Amino acid sequence: MKRLIIYVVLVLLATQSLAALGQTETQRDAVTTITWWHSNSGLAGKAAETLVDDFNNTVGKEKNIQVQAVYQGKANDVLTKAKAIWQSSDTSDLPDLVQLDGSAVLDIRDNPNLIAMEDLAKADGYDLSQIMEAARLSITYKQEMIAMPFNSSTILLYYNKTAFDEVGITTPPRTLDDLAEVATKLKKTDDKGKVIRYGFANVPTTYELMVWLGQQNGLSYLTDFENGHTGNPTKVLFHENGTMVNFLTKWKALYATGSLENLTSDLNGAFASGRVAMIVASTSNLTTIHSMVGDRFEVGVAPFPMVDEKATGGVNVGGGAIYALNNGSHNESAAWEFVKFATSAKQQYAWHIATGYFPVHRDTYTMPEFQAHLEANPHYGVAIKQLLDSNPKLQGLWVPSAYQIYYAFQSGILKMLTENKSPEQTSKELETEINSYFAEFQRMQQE
Numbered sequence: 216m217k218r219l220i221i222y223v224v225l226v227l228l229a230t231q232s233l234a235a236l237g238q239t240e241t242q243r244d245a246v247t248t249i250t251w252w253h254s255n256s257g258l259a260g261k262a263a264e265t266l267v268d269d270f271n272n273t274v275g276k277e278k279n280i281q282v283q284a285v286y287q288g289k290a291n292d293v294l295t296k297a298k299a300i301w302q303s304s305d306t307s308d309l310p311d312l313v314q315l316d317g318s319a320v321l322d323i324r325d326n327p328n329l330i331a332m333e334d335l336a337k338a339d340g341y342d343l344s345q346i347m348e349a350a351r352l353s354i355t356y357k358q359e360m361i362a363m364p365f366n367s368s369t370i371l372l373y374y375n376k377t378a379f380d381e382v383g384i385t386t387p388p389r390t391l392d393d394l395a396e397v398a399t400k401l402k403k404t405d406d407k408g409k410v411i412r413y414g415f416a417n418v419p420t421t422y423e424l425m426v427w428l429g430q431q432n433g434l435s436y437l438t439d440f441e442n443g444h445t446g447n448p449t450k451v452l453f454h455e456n457g458t459m460v461n462f463l464t465k466w467k468a469l470y471a472t473g474s475l476e477n478l479t480s481d482l483n484g485a486f487a488s489g490r491v492a493m494i495v496a497s498t499s500n501l502t503t504i505h506s507m508v509g510d511r512f513e514v515g516v517a518p519f520p521m522v523d524e525k526a527t528g529g530v531n532v533g534g535g536a537i538y539a540l541n542n543g544s545h546n547e548s549a550a551w552e553f554v555k556f557a558t559s560a561k562q563q564y565a566w567h568i569a570t571g572y573f574p575v576h577r578d579t580y581t582m583p584e585f586q587a588h589l590e591a592n593p594h595y596g597v598a599i600k601q602l603l604d605s606n607p608k609l610q611g612l613w614v615p616s617a618y619q620i621y622y623a624f625q626s627g628i629l630k631m632l633t634e635n636k637s638p639e640q641t642s643k644e645l646e647t648e649i650n651s652y653f654a655e656f657q658r659m660q661q662e
Contacts, residue, residue, distance in 0.1 A: 248280075
């Protein structure tokens with residue numbers, strides 16, 4: 216009987232040990248699924264799929280993490296869908312990671328569901344100086360990096376080099392005065408005097424003005440609180456510091472040449488067709504523009520033209536970033552593993568090759584294969600040198616009513632040209648309109 220009792224006890228202990236071992240194995244084999252909402256389509260969409268697959272089959276496989284990438288439409292669509300959830304009482308359906316552009320910052324930077332990327336980096340002992348300073352500052356709010364820069368870009372001048380050769384232009388324009396001179400030479404008309412090729416096409420919006428105004432006086436901000444990076448803007452600065460009047464004077468002179476087309480959409484198509492000889496556009500358009508042009512003509516790229524010879528600020532970092540959100544799943548560390556992988560030197564090299572966005576990891580620039588890539592594709596080197604030569608403190612505009620302000624700039628400058636308003640009047644009217652948006656935002660915050 217005693218032996219029977221001992222046997223039963225041993226069997227029970229063995230069964231419990233096996234059960235405990237099974238639970239341990241189950242826990243060890245459990246896979247953490249990370250959801251990433253993004254807006255990448257076309258070439259960027261394919262690159263995002265490759266990035267996720269590479270992670271899932273390497274680091275993810277090793278650490279039992281799998282990333283599920285979900286395309287949610289354009290950047291504004293991603294924001295709209297995320298806002299609908301975080302404004303509800305149940306935020307469990309939020310993604311672990313969401314990719315947003317600069318226009319979404321005001322909606323998310325003070326959100327209680329936001330997990331600052333700098334906190335995740337510190338928890339992992341990750342040195343954020345590995346990320347390029349201009350890229351870090353582009354997503355820094357009140358001295359904290361709230362997201363990880365990812366699809367980062369700057370702005371370039373694209374020009375029809377074949378057309379340049381036809382009219383004997385050997386050097387791309389350096390300033391807006393140069394641009395007016397070159398555009399005049401590039402303008403072409405038919406026998407009836409109709410313009411069949413404009414020298415340049417653009418209607419300035421927030422995107423261009425951040426640079427044309429910001430690069431003046433060493434460094435200038437469009438609004439107080441450093442373009443919204445240290446607090447909510449309360450007023451614009453461009454009228455009182457004269458940067459807008461200076462720019463508009465140059466722009467009106469360009470328009471007076473008759474070689475500027477006030478084109479607000481499909482600049483890539485106008486350029487690729489040969490109807491326009493020069494445009495300014497994102498560095499991320501490099502691959503697309505080369506593909507659209509094909510063998511019609513030779514494409515040239517050059518640094519974004521300065522407003523004048525006194526300008527020293529350079530260009531800012533645009534594009535988007537990846538934000539981490541708290542959805543109650545406690546997957547932050549797993550999400551960070553993917554973010555760290557996506558912005559590693561090797562993956563940023565692959566992302567750059569596939570999309571044209573510049574690498575945000577410093578070590579990418581010293582990789583032998585990256586150096587070889589720049590030698591074989593010097594156009595990419597122009598964008599990178601321009602960024603490295605720029606003041607990293609020149610940053611994007613984080614403002615309420617971002618879309619209204621975008622169109623306020625566009626419509627205000629068009630009216631100056633078509634109604635022959637003065638630069639001073641136009642600058643003052645823009646100041647009044649945009650400040651009214653800020654005042655309304657402040658009033659709503661106090662209610």
